[in-house]
Amino acid sequence: MPVVRWTSAFEIGIPDIDEDHKRILGSVQKIHDAIDGGRFDDCAELVAEFFVIARGHFEREERILEGAGYPHLKHHAARHKELLSMAEEVGEFCTGLKNRSGARECFERMVSFLISDIVEADLEFKSYLEDVGLVERPITVPK
Ligand SMILES: [Fe+2]
Numbered sequence: 001m002p003v004v005r006w007t008s009a010f011e012i013g014i015p016d017i018d019e020d021h022k023r024i025l026g027s028v029q030k031i032h033d034a035i036d037g038g039r040f041d042d043c044a045e046l047v048a049e050f051f052v053i054a055r056g057h058f059e060r061e062e063r064i065l066e067g068a069g070y071p072h073l074k075h076h077a078a079r080h081k082e083l084l085s086m087a088e089e090v091g092e093f094c095t096g097l098k099n100r101s102g103a104r105e106c107f108e109r110m111v112s113f114l115i116s117d118i119v120e121a122d123l124e125f126k127s128y129l130e131d132v133g134l135v136e137r138p139i140t141v142p143k
């Protein structure tokens, strides 16, 4: 079962960022499937993979936002950091450093936080990027 299906509502309009977000969701899906199937041994490796993808993305995104003079960059970067530590925790649960039964619960918290990053926080900077003209604002037809 898919955790999150990619929809155009998630689109920021910067291809590098959109591709990263898709890869992140794909990686989260793999972790979900591993936990769901009780394949905790795979899970640790998948979380490590998530780290590489997410860290690269966050750095890219923060660089773009810095270049655009985004006023809430500090706060946004703090969320990214929090997300990485949540992923780390999921990895620890999976490798049995902590109770494995906690992996699912922790993963769910991670997913909802991730979605709030992509859907809420990233969409907030999307409107900023539109305001400064870095991303084209879709034309809305008045009703
Ligand atoms: Fe993002």
Ligand SMILES: [Fe+2]
Residues within 6 Å of the ligand: 061, 076, 080, 117, 118, 121, 122
């Ligand atoms: Fe973000």
